Amino acid sequence: MHIKDKFKDKTVFSFEVFPPKKSSSIDVIYNTLDELRNLKPDFISVTFSAGGSCNNALACDIASRIKESGVTPMIHLPCINYTKQEITETLTEIKSRGIENILALRGDINPDIPPKKEFLHASDLITFIKQQGDFDIAGACYPECHPDAHTLEEDIQNLKIKVEAGADHLISQLFFDNSSFYEFLWKARAAGVNVPIEAGIMPVVNKKQIERMVTTCGASLPKKFVKIMQRFEHNPDALRDAGIAYAVNQIVDLTASGVDGIHLYTMNNAYVARKISEAVSGILGL
Ligand code: FAD
Numbered sequence: 001m002h003i004k005d006k007f008k009d010k011t012v013f014s015f016e017v018f019p020p021k022k023s024s025s026i027d028v029i030y031n032t033l034d035e036l037r038n039l040k041p042d043f044i045s046v047t048f049s050a051g052g053s054c055n056n057a058l059a060c061d062i063a064s065r066i067k068e069s070g071v072t073p074m075i076h077l078p079c080i081n082y083t084k085q086e087i088t089e090t091l092t093e094i095k096s097r098g099i100e101n102i103l104a105l106r107g108d109i110n111p112d113i114p115p116k117k118e119f120l121h122a123s124d125l126i127t128f129i130k131q132q133g134d135f136d137i138a139g140a141c142y143p144e145c146h147p148d149a150h151t152l153e154e155d156i157q158n159l160k161i162k163v164e165a166g167a168d169h170l171i172s173q174l175f176f177d178n179s180s181f182y183e184f185l186w187k188a189r190a191a192g193v194n195v196p197i198e199a200g201i202m203p204v205v206n207k208k209q210i211e212r213m214v215t216t217c218g219a220s221l222p223k224k225f226v227k228i229m230q231r232f233e234h235n236p237d238a239l240r241d242a243g244i245a246y247a248v249n250q251i252v253d254l255t256a257s258g259v260d261g262i263h264l265y266t267m268n269n270a271y272v273a274r275k276i277s278e279a280v281s282g283i284l285g286l
Helices: 003-008 026-037 056-068 084-096 122-132 152-165 178-190 207-216 223-232 236-256 270-284
Strands: 012-017 043-046 073-078 101-105 136-141 169-174 197-201 261-265
Touching: 003 012, 003 136, 003 169, 012 026, 012 270, 026 043, 026 056, 026 270, 043 056, 043 101, 056 073, 056 084, 073 084, 084 122, 101 122, 122 136, 122 152, 136 152, 152 178, 169 261, 178 197, 178 236, 197 236, 207 236, 223 236, 236 261, 236 270, 261 270
Parallel strands: 012 043, 012 261, 043 073, 073 101, 101 136, 136 169, 169 197, 197 261
Antiparallel strands: none
């Protein structure tokens, strides 16, 4: 099923998972998927390496497993380090597995991997995918501006190019301050970006995640968020519960404001996804 059709009559609720490291057992992610499917998401997306260490065949296997379990899968597809030939082969593989939904991405530019330069932007990939079959295509968007863009306005103009190329819906980068998402949404709609936009929510539930947020994530950290993290960073159970509660609060506020969908970055943590789903099941009609 094409995911774009799901937005017609409900607030879409989706999960994101990533393939485990090669050293980990595949059974771990399969057990996680079994738990996630019971939470009745509208779809589950699987990340895909932009090139390098990760095993992309595994991403296809995980997406197939999601489909077999009765949930709609979406596979991420970054293009910057792939040739047209390689993307065509991947699309053939995706199609042969009956996967119809793709999140088309540029991918981060890695200083150690020279870009192949056959696709410069996600919009180039979207145009290419549209020539290759009847896929539902999503794109990424950035409420607090993509780091390569000079201003949010410029980024939104580029987002418009992505939508005009054929993105059927969008998924946002994570954010912790809903007001930044509302401001982005208002500007995107005013600029003519009219496809459904899912809000990306990342529950921060352990110390390692906090450190990553502070050093690498461009998302602004509201005072309330920082206070919670500082207070509970040395108490794992308290931090986990506070991180879940913070994400739930964000989702309640976004849903009350009529958001098109919630995309939960699960970090392969089925416990956290379950706690959040249970807390918002009445609100999202799960
Ligand atoms: P683009 O849309 O190409 O945008 C990149 C930059 O170029 C922006 O600054 C934009 O303003 C500008 N731009 C865009 N189009 C044009 C144009 N036509 N002309 C001029 N400038 C333009 N990465 C992975 O490697 N694997 C994943 O699985 C993955 N999953 C992700 C999931 C989500 C929901 C999100 C939000 C990101 C994900 N990423 C993933 C990260 C993503 O690849 C990076 O953020 C990357 O730097 C940008 O990708 P993009 O598709 O948004 O690029």
